[in-house]
Amino acid sequence: MEIGTTGETAGPVWVGLPGGLLTLRRLLLVLWTAALTVATGVLLGVLVGPAWAAFGGLWLAVLAWGWVMLGRNWRSWRYAERADDLLISRGVLWREQTVVPYGRMQLVEVTSGPLERRFGLASVQLHTAAAATDAKIPGLVPQEAERLRDRLSELGEARSAGL
Incomplete structure (x- = not known):
């Protein structure tokens, strides 16, 4: 905080x-x-x-x-970058909040299918050693997705536990 x-x-x-x-x-x-x-x-x-x-x-x-x-x-999806981890929150009836520590990330991908590309969207997929903590942020503007990927990769390397 x-x-x-x-x-x-x-x-x-x-x-x-x-x-x-x-x-x-x-x-x-x-x-x-x-x-x-x-x-x-x-x-x-x-x-x-x-x-x-x-x-x-x-x-x-x-x-x-x-x-x-x-x-x-759509309104329920949001994310926050903190000093040591990334928070992803989603859900209307059942609220789900995922905390992904930067040091635990092994792979950060930016993907964009044909429909996403047509609408100028991309998704960021985060992979960790534990499959249960893998997380995805869908529907970002490609520039924001790439910025987020680069920042998360940089922070993951700085924590030297993953990536």
Whole structure:
């Protein structure tokens, strides 16, 4: 923890994820629910009868619920760099906070799949000796992901227990 100007300890400085990840996830939600709505409506309309085709609209309720849940999940993701470790916090109902000591990191990767690249996003994957403490920060701007990778690698080497 850092010491504030008045002498009391201040908490870590949390950084949230950029909005591109939320946009990507919501776009995928819209595409999948639209496809499922049409497929369900057509199949039910042809196989059972035209009145049953309206049940394809149930996917629209899934869309509305998913839209809200994706926003809540996106807002829950954050990370903080401290002097000796990296904190990653996520989760809405079940809050999960991962603490990765810099000296325990063995590998820091920056990955970006085709959709992530299209939206200008990258993920930072942290690997430690214990698989249970591996951590990932998704949806970062590539420059921030590379900066974070370089900083974590540098701090890991300075602690000389990993990397």
